[in-house]
Amino acid sequence: MNKRCLIIAEVAQAHDGSLGTAHAFIDAAAAAGVDAIKFQTHIAAAESSPSEPWRVKFSYQDETRYDYWKRMEFSEAQWAGLKEHADSKNLQFLSSPFSIEAARLLQRLGIEAWKIASGEIGNGKLIEFVCETGLPILLSTGMSSYQEMDSAVDYIRQSANDLTIFQCTTVYPCPAEKVGLNMIPVLRERYGCKVGLSDHSGTIYPGLAAVALGIDALEVHVTLSREMFGPDVSSSLTTGELRDLVEGVRFVERMNANPVNKNHTAAELAPTRLLFSKSLVAARDIPSGTILQESDLASRKPGTGIPASRMPQLLGRMLRRSLASGELLREVDVDETHAVEVSS
Secondary structure (H helix, E strand, C coil): CCCCCEEEEEEECCCCCCHHHHHHHHHHHHHHCCCEEEEEECCHHHHCCCCCCCCCCCCCCCCCHHHHHHHHCCCHHHHHHHHHHHHHCCCEEEEEECCHHHHHHHHHHCCCCEEECHHHCCCHHHHHHHHHHCCCEEEECCCCCHHHHHHHHHHHHHCCCCEEEEEECCCCCCCHHHCCCCHHHHHHHHHCCEEEEEECCCCCHHHHHHHHCCCCEEEEEEECCCCCCCCCHHHCEEHHHHHHHHHHHHHHHHHHHCCCCHHHHHHHCHHHHHHHCCEEEECCCECCCCECCHHHEEEECCCCCCEHHHHHHHCCEEECCCECCCCECCHHHEEEEEECCCCC
């Protein structure tokens, strides 16, 4: 196995409507070493209404959920600036559209792939639009049944789009019991496509475990600080944790790409083995001509003499020369032709 997992830093609404903060996330994500940065493109009038309820009423300044989406909007020129900044940092720019209008805006920016959020998997018009572009599709499944996933995947496959399907659980933060790593091989087998994990646990552990299972893409929420404002902070990694995750993912990939052959490893470590293993030595001063018994011998480091494991073979042999206590026993010190039975 020798493949590189696409690591996506999900900003979502962590910028809280601040363009400057959104740009700061790009710099932080690039410094952490991720491959892509992802936002969410909201156009309030195209996706919401004043009657939309709050999932969690967290905002001190927005009277309604609609007001919040409105405050999260950036102009097309501002989105273009964010993409240009990401490009300059060698980050793939991604953003989830939540309406056809948002998708069209992103298409005009020249994005290279679509990320479809869990809540949009049943949005047939949006799925149809992104399929028509022919671009790769990253599909989250956080709230979906198999029936919904089957329907979306079948439609996408008709357009021959490159597809990555993400195991995702829409719980913030997501506890270990609901991460669902067991779904990684299930999704791979069921749909025969690339598989990813969209993690909301706020820890690096699910991502590392999923990469060990061979996922193709990993998405994690990111925050500049645990003290930041916003609904996703508890589900996010700090930029320092993100850096640790990237380092860990690449470490796991190197492990997976380099399977160990124990025989080869043993040969490579033969010099080291001599330092850690033990040899037979004289347990006391032993005169020449002594018929060796177990009480005459002891095992001590280093392993440069007769291996300690050979003690049973040497019992009953005659010592050809005198040995001082602690002195290494050598092959030439023992008469191999003379042996008597000794009691242990």
